[in-house]
Amino acid sequence: MGIKKPFNEMLAEDGAMRPHYRTYSEWLADKTADFLPQKQREANALYTRLGITFAVYGDDVGTERSIPFDIIPRIIRPAAWDIISRGACQRVRALNAFLKNIYHDQEIIKAGIVPAEQVTGNSAFRPEMKGMKVPGDVYVHIAGVDIVKTGSGEFYVLEDNLRTPSGVSYMLENRKMMMRLFPDLFARMPVAPVDHYTDVLLENLIACAPERATQPTVVVLTPGAYNSAYFEHAFLAQQMGVELVEGQDLFVANDVVYMRTTAGPQRVDVIYRRIDDDYLDPLAFRPDSVLGVPGIFSAYRAGNVTLANAPGTGVADDKSTYLYVPKMIEFYLGEKPVISNVPTYMLGNADERAYALERLDELVVKEVQGSGGYGMLVGPTSTKEQIAEFRKRIEQNPANYIAQPTLALSTCPTFCESDILPRHVDLRPYVLSGKEVTLVPGGLTRVALREGSLVVNSSQGGGTKDTWILEDLSC
Amino acid sequence: MLSRQANNLYWMSRQIERAENTARLLDVTYRMSLLPYRITDNAQAWAEPWALPLIINGLASTYYERYPGAISTDKVLRFMLLDSTNPSSIFSLMHAARENGRSMRGIITAEMYEDLNAMWLELRSRGEAALEQGNMNEFFEWIKIQSHQFRGVTFGTMLRDEAYQFIRLGTFMERADNTARLLDVKYHLLLPSAADVGGAVDYYQWSALLRSVSALSSFRRIYRDQITPLRVAELLVLRADLPRSLHACMNEIYEILQGLCRNDSMEPERLAGELHAQFHYGRVEKIMVTGLHEYLMEFLDRLDQLHSELNSHFLVPADYDPTLRVPARAEAA
Known part of the structure; x- marks a missing residue:
């Protein structure tokens, strides 16, 4: 698969406006030249003032940054959304079944579909979870499925995020911002609402509370104000109307989790934790963790508290496990995958490595455990030196890498300085599981702001866009 | 919270x-x-x-x-x-x-x-x-x-909720501490030799002390007389209408704690009430007999004790299993 011309989501091959962008472009046609620059400045100023920021914090003087926000919405037609939503939900159902299975009977291993080594040899596998019944059999309460579009009706899943996926606050804040900047557009176009996300999230968390709890107390657990996603943790807690706690606010007595309040200890039933497995409980996992709560895992095993997501989900979103997800869908659900995987070469495997090493200039190479766009090679946009350097790294530890063909990610119109230009995008919809598996019609569109760049991660110069799912096309 | x-x-x-x-x-x-x-x-x-x-x-x-x-x-x-x-x-x-x-x-x-x-x-x-x-x-x-x-x-x-009360509590706890220390330093450390009492330096120090707590013009309006240690002590310790006096601070602290304390956390309120009563019913002449320095030192000790009680009841409570602890007083609820 060579690199073809990227699919333009707004303009057809012949330069004609695609139907779902028509209303928007007609609306924009009336505007004066300084309309968009003015609105972009307004948006930037609002984001700074509202303190919607991420990133690190220095010792004396704060360095808080906003993720660049692009004011041109990404518009998705109902038929495309249908594929995305069915595909994402199907995947999460299968991954959840996989997690339940590998921590119990392991039939998928016995059936020879996934090798035992892939599961139990994985550093994210938690033997402590074996044989444990989790409420509602839900392991992945919140999942982010990264999806790219490469042609009309043609989608691929790039990766699954099943640990503590972030970014949903941008989906919600971007929508608020767009409604503030362009209220008249929402009157003209049937954009599906997303702001009930936190209601659905809370409902699902409550649905997964231990049975004993009649009026469950839900909290959001954050590593603290210095974490790069702290804004999101505070935002979600506030929107759900629950306490935002740090590890130091919780303690465990007799296998029950309490939070320290000014009115004495208060029992906690469900913890939406935004702390990684490793740091959750110094008694069960990393003993040097000061972020977690000693004894929380034992309370969890005793069935006295629900952790969302469950510990040990990382084994299912690993880039080497990714390869098996289509087979999981068939094995557990008896269905064909709605959205395909990107063909993936395991570089630990000699044949596939030999094939890939010959074509590094065409491929994307990723670390199995990497994230955030770090530790990856995009062959077509790299220099010979960078490729040679990466080749050395692969040869030293081949099992640590996978390779995939470089996909021609679709482009969306993006406001760059003074022009509207096509830029590559991906999409992360957020799948919520509780009583059922659902997702709100929307997601986080990430856009690579640099011309030609295929890396959308915010740490690598990516920005975000509001994502509009149209409810019907009649307008 | x-x-x-x-x-x-x-x-x-x-x-x-x-x-x-x-x-x-x-x-x-x-x-x-x-x-x-x-x-x-x-x-x-x-x-x-x-x-x-x-x-x-x-x-x-x-x-x-x-x-x-x-x-x-x-x-x-x-x-x-x-x-x-x-x-x-x-x-x-x-x-x-x-x-x-x-x-x-x-x-x-x-x-x-x-x-x-x-x-x-x-x-x-x-x-x-x-x-x-x-x-x-x-x-x-x-x-x-x-x-x-x-x-x-x-x-x-700000919403008049519990958070607001803790913010106010911090202000008055700190202010009471500062006023007491300031008064003590002038009275105890800066005590001039007998020859200087009532002298120019002594006068400037007392008036500077009053100015530092924004109380100089209030002093004049209330006493319309010479600045004496007795009057300054009365103003900064016992007058409830001077916003930085110990009495005024304890009024606020006591009132806040009456709202915050529950049946199983009455100790902070009791301590604050005791301190408050001491200012409410105190007389400056009697304080001077004990010695202002000793009086202020004892106050600072008790304020510190109050702070510890606030810590253990509200701010940094120790962990305990609430199912094992018997409440101090049975609650109807």
Whole structure:
């Protein structure tokens, strides 16, 4: 698969406006030249003032940054959304079944579909979870499925995020911002609402509370104000109307989790934790963790508290496990995958490595455990030196890498300085599981702001866009 | 609310109040250091006005470690204003207050955080400019105004919930502590030799003390008479209508704790009530018989005890299994 011309989501091959962008472009046609620059400045100023920021914090003087926000919405037609939503939900159902299975009977291993080594040899596998019944059999309460579009009706899943996926606050804040900047557009176009996300999230968390709890107390657990996603943790807690706690606010007595309040200890039933497995409980996992709560895992095993997501989900979103997800869908659900995987070469495997090493200039190479766009090679946009350097790294530890063909990610119109230009995008919809598996019609569109760049991660110069799912096309 | 949140808010307001009081104290010291009436007897600690802020804050040894050699206006000012290694400098206090406010952004109002943040962003450049140009009064005024403003924004925008009560509690706990220390230093440490009592220096010191707690004109309106230690003590300890007096502070603290304490946490309220009654029904003549210094020292001890009770009941409670603990009093609910 060579690199073809990227699919333009707004303009057809012949330069004609695609139907779902028509209303928007007609609306924009009336505007004066300084309309968009003015609105972009307004948006930037609002984001700074509202303190919607991420990133690190220095010792004396704060360095808080906003993720660049692009004011041109990404518009998705109902038929495309249908594929995305069915595909994402199907995947999460299968991954959840996989997690339940590998921590119990392991039939998928016995059936020879996934090798035992892939599961139990994985550093994210938690033997402590074996044989444990989790409420509602839900392991992945919140999942982010990264999806790219490469042609009309043609989608691929790039990766699954099943640990503590972030970014949903941008989906919600971007929508608020767009409604503030362009209220008249929402009157003209049937954009599906997303702001009930936190209601659905809370409902699902409550649905997964231990049975004993009649009026469950839900909290959001954050590593603290210095974490790069702290804004999101505070935002979600506030929107759900629950306490935002740090590890130091919780303690465990007799296998029950309490939070320290000014009115004495208060029992906690469900913890939406935004702390990684490793740091959750110094008694069960990393003993040097000061972020977690000693004894929380034992309370969890005793069935006295629900952790969302469950510990040990990382084994299912690993880039080497990714390869098996289509087979999981068939094995557990008896269905064909709605959205395909990107063909993936395991570089630990000699044949596939030999094939890939010959074509590094065409491929994307990723670390199995990497994230955030770090530790990856995009062959077509790299220099010979960078490729040679990466080749050395692969040869030293081949099992640590996978390779995939470089996909021609679709482009969306993006406001760059003074022009509207096509830029590559991906999409992360957020799948919520509780009583059922659902997702709100929307997601986080990430856009690579640099011309030609295929890396959308915010740490690598990516920005975000509001994502509009149209409810019907009649307008 | 979470204990950590209550603790952060309590300390945020204590830190701002302490920064304001530090500015007040430095302002007075600065004025005193400019007076021609310097006492020449070097054997007395009070001979050097710049030792005063260090003694009050218990910082003398820290200071001498950082700035060896003779004490000087410039060095003490830098140490107390902008030295980040001094945890009681205005800089350190404001930094800590801002960090506490920042972590509580979901609870304090946006206006409160913006106010706090704006003050923090300007602090260093204003402080440096003041030290360079020597216009200290302007800088001290600015700090006082920032503190007034923050209290005003809090009063004007914040929900009257538990969080608000902990913010107020911090303000008055800190203020009571500061007023008591300030009065004690003048009365005890700056006690002049018999010959100087009633003299010009003595007079200036008492009036400077009153000015530092914004009480000089109030003194004149109430007493319309000479400034005497007895009257100053009465004003700063017993008068309920002077907003920085111990009595006024305990009125607020007692009232707040009546709202916050529950059946199983009555001890802070009881202690505050006891302290409050002591001012409410006290007489200055009797205090002077015991000795003002002893009286103030005992008050500071009890205030410290109250602070410990606040910690163990609200702010940093110890862990216990609530299913095993019998409540102090059976609750109907």
